[in-house]
Amino acid sequence: MNTGKPAPFAATKAALLPDVARLAGVSTATVDRVLNRRPGVRPATVERVLKAAAELKYLPENDLYAALAPQPMRLAFLLPAGTNRFIRMMGDTVGYLHEHWAPYNVRCHVDYIESFNPEELARSVLRAGERADGVAFMALEHPAVREAVNSLAERKVPTVTLISDISNTLRTAYVGLDNRAAGRTAAYLIGRFIGPRANHTTAKVAMIAGSLSYRAHEEREAGFLQLFQEQFPGIEVVGLREGHDDARKNYEQMKVLLEQHPDLAGIYNIGGASDGVGRALEEAGLEHKVVFVGHGLSPDTRALLIRGSMDAVITQSPQTAMTSCVRIFTNVRDGLEPLGGVEVARSQVIFRENLP
Secondary structure, eight states: OOOSSOOOOOOOTTOOHHHHHHHHTSOHHHHHHHHTTOSOSOHHHHHHHHHHHHHTTOSOHHHHHHHHSOOOEEEEEEEEOSSOHHHHHHHHHHHHTTTTTGGGOEEEEEEEEOOSOHHHHHHHHHHHHHHOSEEEEOOOOOHHHHHHHHHHHHTTOOEEEESSOOSSSOOOEEESOOHHHHHHHHHHHHHHHHTTHHHHSOEEEEEEESOTTSHHHHHHHHHHHHHHHHHOTTEEEEEEEEOTTOHHHHHHHHHHHHHHOTTEEEEEEOSSOHHHHHHHHHHTTOTTTSEEEEEOOSHHHHHHHHHTSOOEEEEOOHHHHHHHHHHHHHHHHTTSOTTTTOOOOOOEEEOGGGOO
16 A cells, blocks of 8 residues: 555665664664654754664665655745646746756645635645645735735745735745836836827727736736826826736727727736737737737747737746745755845846847
């Protein structure tokens, strides 16, 4: 029967378990616990048992090396389920960077969860903390989520917020963009693309967010509105809708915006699933008339840029973001400053002409 526990090491006939116990000065039960990698034995005692086993040639050499190696740090990444392809790319990164992360001695696992429900997100964070040594996730601003983060901190399980941060918690670090600056960048691009007509007539622009419960989306909206007030007073922001980073919902929200504002000049997709927005613009024949800026370079936004349906994409490297999370967790494990040696997230603006 498979109990889920590591298999014991195979002993040779050179020595018996009581021999190892006598040489190490411990009980046979302690030797058994050490050789089966069960917790509850002090590091100094573990070292003494392994040294005795090596001296008596009780363990094959390969098994001895395995026993001496520290257990990998278990890391859980909780990402939103759905049609956001950039998020899916971040999850895929964990698989193909596994060998790259070998020097960190970590074992990473990705779970795709229902992230727009704060109570469910909080439960997912707590469940992950029961089986992992560190949890990275996209946070929602909600008391239940804050309580989950603080509960894990009390149990010495570090958390890292990814893409979207959370306030007033004991989370270890945040990995992501300066989202207020990202919103200002989007407004500046749209204002410049709309051009001189914004100074002569009132041009209308709108926004679609995943959810304003994401602090990232709230900050992007704030930066977006702020820059228009400062630099483009002739542009009117006519509305904000939530599409939960779902392509179908974004498509429907964009259709409604176009029906309500047939003279719409620009659209900013604050979250993901830009393919739904692009589809609505293309069906209406407005793909080259309405300025469209969004986030996350992925196969769908790349295709929109190539077709000219989308004008610019503000993005960051998914590989760098996930590696930064791993580095933070291992810094905590090793007693170092959490952000020591961690690369600051940098945004890139991608147009059709500079596609990587």
